[in-house]
Amino acid sequence: MALCNRVRSGISLFSKSLFLSSQRSTLHRSLVAPSVSLASRYYADVPGQKDSDVKVPLALFGGSGNYASALYIASVKSKAVEKVEAELNIFVEAVKNSTVFSQFIKDLSVAKDVRVKAIQDICGQAKFSDVTKNFLVLVAENGRLKNIDTIAKRFAELAMAYKGEVKATVTTVVPLPPEEEKALKETLQEIIGSGAKVNLEQKIDPSILGGLVLEFSQKVFDMSIKTRAQQMERILREPVNISNI
Known part of the structure; x- marks a missing residue:
């Protein structure tokens, strides 16, 4: 200070x-x-x-x-x-x-x-x-x-x-409760292994509507409601093949 x-x-x-x-x-x-x-x-x-x-x-x-x-x-x-x-x-x-x-x-x-x-x-x-x-x-x-x-x-x-740290970013609509943040960090630590320490950063983005987006080690896991809704919309817009019904 x-x-x-x-x-x-x-x-x-x-x-x-x-x-x-x-x-x-x-x-x-x-x-x-x-x-x-x-x-x-x-x-x-x-x-x-x-x-x-x-x-x-x-x-x-x-x-x-x-x-x-x-x-x-x-x-x-x-x-x-x-x-x-x-x-x-x-x-x-x-x-x-x-x-x-x-x-x-x-x-x-x-x-x-x-x-x-x-x-x-x-x-x-x-x-x-x-x-x-x-x-x-x-x-x-x-x-x-x-x-x-x-x-x-x-x-x-x-x-x-x-410092042997791996940065991970989790984006949610509201801050994760402490117990959920702890569980997510422990899961990431198991995935990454004991050779590195997970440094978890939280970001808030209401536009994802719900769920979460996880980024670490140049990987992105998009489990947001927004992305799921967009995927569903694409499926619904595809023409129906009557021969398969």
Whole structure:
């Protein structure tokens, strides 16, 4: 909670001083250069760089996947995967809660040095680890802050695999009672086996009308009333073959 408050405080302070003068921008350039250089050296030529010492557990594609993979490699090397995951999630949530900062990170017309200095200030206020701070500086430098939510989600997938967890998502109309959630989780654990731990996430979607939709290990089991109704409708629309009656 204290860390969350520090991030929110940092973003709040930034929002109050968003409109900077050209004189301060010049000062930012002189202050930012060392940290930008440090971030670039720390991550070398990533995203896209392969490291023979650290293997990424999942193949992620696209720009966000490459950034998440680069952060994973750095986190594993620093033995800070869970810490980085927590800090990244806190940063993303704090951004979502600040309309001003959300707009700021999506505005590519903002000078690179201003973006980087803002991230440095926020990370310093939050006392983020060097891995998280250097990564966010690199993302800001490359104009990818607008993708940070997606990058964080992809990194979470890698962190889950690192911890030996399998994510399962169950979608229902109303929240499952605790005993049903427990039973479902135990069933999934038996299916997956003892080599991995099930991480069950519940989602609410009234549009499925009833039943449930279960997703895990790239499999989807759709047992919703909506899907059954659609299947029944297709059957009823099929022409009747009188010869078979």
